[in-house]
Amino acid sequence: MMTDATQAGSQTAPQPSNPTSQAKIEMSGVVKAFGSKKVLQGVDLRVERGHSMVIIGGSGTGKSVMLKSILGLVKADQGSIKIDGQEMVGAKSKDRESLLKKFGMLFQGGALFDSLPIWYNVAFGLIYGKNISKEEARTIAIEKLNEVGMGESIADQYPAELSGGMQKRVALARAIATNPEIIFFDEPTTGLDPIMADVINELIVKCVKNLGATALTITHDMASARKIADHIAMIHQGKIIWTGAVEELDHSGNPYVDQFIHGRASGPITGV
Numbered sequence: 221m222m223t224d225a226t227q228a229g230s231q232t233a234p235q236p237s238n239p240t241s242q243a244k245i246e247m248s249g250v251v252k253a254f255g256s257k258k259v260l261q262g263v264d265l266r267v268e269r270g271h272s273m274v275i276i277g278g279s280g281t282g283k284s285v286m287l288k289s290i291l292g293l294v295k296a297d298q299g300s301i302k303i304d305g306q307e308m309v310g311a312k313s314k315d316r317e318s319l320l321k322k323f324g325m326l327f328q329g330g331a332l333f334d335s336l337p338i339w340y341n342v343a344f345g346l347i348y349g350k351n352i353s354k355e356e357a358r359t360i361a362i363e364k365l366n367e368v369g370m371g372e373s374i375a376d377q378y379p380a381e382l383s384g385g386m387q388k389r390v391a392l393a394r395a396i397a398t399n400p401e402i403i404f405f406d407e408p409t410t411g412l413d414p415i416m417a418d419v420i421n422e423l424i425v426k427c428v429k430n431l432g433a434t435a436l437t438i439t440h441d442m443a444s445a446r447k448i449a450d451h452i453a454m455i456h457q458g459k460i461i462w463t464g465a466v467e468e469l470d471h472s473g474n475p476y477v478d479q480f481i482h483g484r485a486s487g488p489i490t491g492v
Contacts, residue, residue, distance in 0.1 A: 233315050235364075242304065243305075250286075271435075273435065277454055284438065292320070338382070342361035344453075367430070403434075408420055410441075417441065417443070464478070
C-alpha cells in the first residue's frame with residue numbers, strides 16, 4: 221500500500237510563477253476517477269510560457285492521465301485546465317480543436333505509422349491538420365528531419381527499416397513539424413540505450429529552444445529529467461507534492477522526492 225499523500229503534500233514547494241504573466245498551462249483542483257479508482261485527486265500545476273516542466277513519479281501515479289486531461293482525451297471530473305487562459309474543461313468541441321492546434325506530441329514508443337514512409341509520418345499533421353499540400357509538406361518534413369540529425373536519404377524509407385533511436389528522432393521531427401507552441405513528451409527515452417537517450421535529450425532541448433515552445437514531459441528517467449527540465453514536479457497519489465527548479469531537486473527537503481530520484485527501496489513510498 222502507498223502511504224498517505226497528505227503527509228507528502230505537507231512537503232510541497234511553491235509553484236514557479238510570475239504573477240505578471242499568464243501561464244501557458246494551468247491546472248487547478250483537477251480530479252479524475254475511473255469508477256472507484258481515483259487517479260487525479262486535486263492536481264495543481266502551473267507551467268510558464270517558454271519553460272520546460274518535467275513531471276516525475278512512479279507508475280500508476282497519474283502522469284499519463286494528467287497529459288490526457290490537458291489534451292481533452294480524458295474528461296476531468298472536477299477542476300480547471302487552462303491553456304493561455306482559456307478553459308479546456310467543458311469547452312465546446314470547436315474551441316478545444318482550436319486549442320489543440322497549439323500542441324505537438326512525442327508519444328512513448330514513437331507511435332509511427334508503419335504503412336507510411338518517413339516523410340509522410342513527419343508531415344502528417346501538416347497535411348491533415350493545416351491542409352498543406354503534400355509537396356510543400358514533404359519539403360518541411362525534410363527540413364525537420366535535418367533538424368534532428370537525419371535527412372532526405374531516409375525520407376522514403378519506412379519505420380521498420382530504422383533503428384529504435386532513429387524512429388525516436390523521426391517521432392521528434394513529427395512533434396515539431398507544425399512549429400507548435402506546446403510540446404508534450406511522453407517517456408521520450410524509453411527503450412533507448414544511455415548514449416542514444418542522451419542524444420534524444422539534447423535534441424529535445426535544442427528543438428524546444430529553437431521553437432521557443434513550452435514543454436511538458438513525463439518520465440521515469442532522472443538523467444533525462446535533469447537535462448530537459450527548467451522545473452520539475454513530482455506527482456504522488458494523484459497530487460503534485462513538490463515543484464521546484466531543477467537545481468533544487470537534490471535539496472528538495474521532501475522525503476518522497478528524495479527516495480524517488482535516488483531509486484531507494486526504503487522510504488515513505490512503498491510497494492504493494
